Amino acid sequence: SAVISQKPSRDICQRGTSLTIQCQVDSQVTMMFWYRQQPGQSLTLIATANQGSEATYESGFVIDKFPISRPNLTFSTLTVSNMSPEDSSIYLCSVGGSYEQYFGPGTRLTVT
Amino acid sequence: AQKITQTQPGMFVQEKEAVTLDCTYDTSDQSYGLFWYKQPSSGEMIFLIYQGSYDEQNATEGRYSLNFQKARKSANLVISASQLGDSAMYFCAMRGPYNTNAGKSTFGDGTTLTVKP
Numbered sequence: 001s002a003v004i005s006q007k008p009s010r011d012i013c014q015r016g017t018s019l020t021i022q023c024q025v026d027s028q029v030t031m032m033f034w035y036r037q038q039p040g041q042s043l044t045l046i047a048t049a050n051q052g053s054e055a056t057y058e059s060g061f062v063i064d065k066f067p068i069s070r071p072n073l074t075f076s077t078l079t080v081s082n083m084s085p086e087d088s089s090i091y092l093c094s095v096g097g098s099y100e101q102y103f104g105p106g107t108r109l110t111v112t
Numbered sequence: 113a114q115k116i117t118q119t120q121p122g123m124f125v126q127e128k129e130a131v132t133l134d135c136t137y138d139t140s141d142q143s144y145g146l147f148w149y150k151q152p153s154s155g156e157m158i159f160l161i162y163q164g165s166y167d168e169q170n171a172t173e174g175r176y177s178l179n180f181q182k183a184r185k186s187a188n189l190v191i192s193a194s195q196l197g198d199s200a201m202y203f204c205a206m207r208g209p210y211n212t213n214a215g216k217s218t219f220g221d222g223t224t225l226t227v228k229p
Contacts, residue, residue, distance in 0.1 A: 033215035042203065043157075043219045090155055096214035098207075099164070101147065103157035 002027055002095050004104035012110045013083055020079045021107045023093030028073035033094040034066070037106075043092065049076045083111045114139045114206050116220035123225050125194045132179070133189040133223045135204035141165075143209040146187040147217060148178065151201040160202075162214075163187060194227045201225075 003026040013019050023032060034046040047057045047068055055068040069077045080087050088111045093104040115138040125131035137146065144165045150158040163171045163178045171178040179188040191198055201224050205217040 031213055031215055033213075042221045043205075045216065048213075048215065092157060094157075094215050098145065098212070098214060099162050100159050101149075101205075101214035101217065102159060103149075106155045106157075108155065 001100070002029070002102045004093055004095065004102060006091075006093055006104040006107050008107060009105065010108035010110075012112060015084055015111055017083055018079055018081045019083065019109060020077050021091050021093075021109075023076045023078070023104055025074045025095055029095045030073070031095070032070065032076045033096070034068065034076070034078045035092040035094060035103075037090040037092065039088065046078070046091075080109065083109075085111045087111050114141075114144075114208065114218040116204050116206050116218055118204055118220035118223050120223045121221075123223055125191075125225065125227055127196060127227055127229050128193055130190060130192045131194055131225065133191070133202050133204075133225065135187045135189065135220060137185050137187060137204075137206050139185075139206065139208075141209050145207045145212075145214065146178070146180070147205040147207070147214065148176070148187075148189045149203045149205065150198075151203065151222070153200070157203075161189070191225075196227050196229060199225060199227045 005024045007022045032049045035043045046061045047055045049055045049070040067079045090106045092106045117136045146163045148160040161173045175192045177190045201222045203222045204220040207217045
């Protein structure tokens, strides 16, 4: 299993600002994943972050809104840019293999 | 495209009884993986159990078992001897062919389970 930490655990932000979420894994992994969970809803994959290459975004998510960094094999950041109240969600970092998937504790973001 | 359907928004079960949470899926892939996760009110996502499409036996992990019926495209989670701590949201998820990372899974809408004392 993998142990994943995220910072911050929660934040309240003003509309129009940006927040960077950090994800740290206790082992080296090739791929890291960022998910969004809007209130009362399921998880939606935002993007896949590979070390040494550009992140791959899912349909409906763009790099300008959700820039991602992956400087090494244990760390990644997700920035939520120019925030609006619709960005209020839990953002989860994840790693996995073919047979299991592990999540960080999540970052609860509220945009006012 | 993959699709996961969980038709039970909420379920109730008496403590110590067994409960089945339904999950059906749709995919054109011959090889795929199915997962169940638990999300308590704290928000963390906890991996519970995995079933591969070519696995002949149903997966089991402690009190959790996965009732896999491939022809019906269903992957129901069975929790035996329910405990109060089992109260949570449960998600069914699916990934694509064998070499697809589970991180690229598609999730269902979830089922909220409440265990009554």
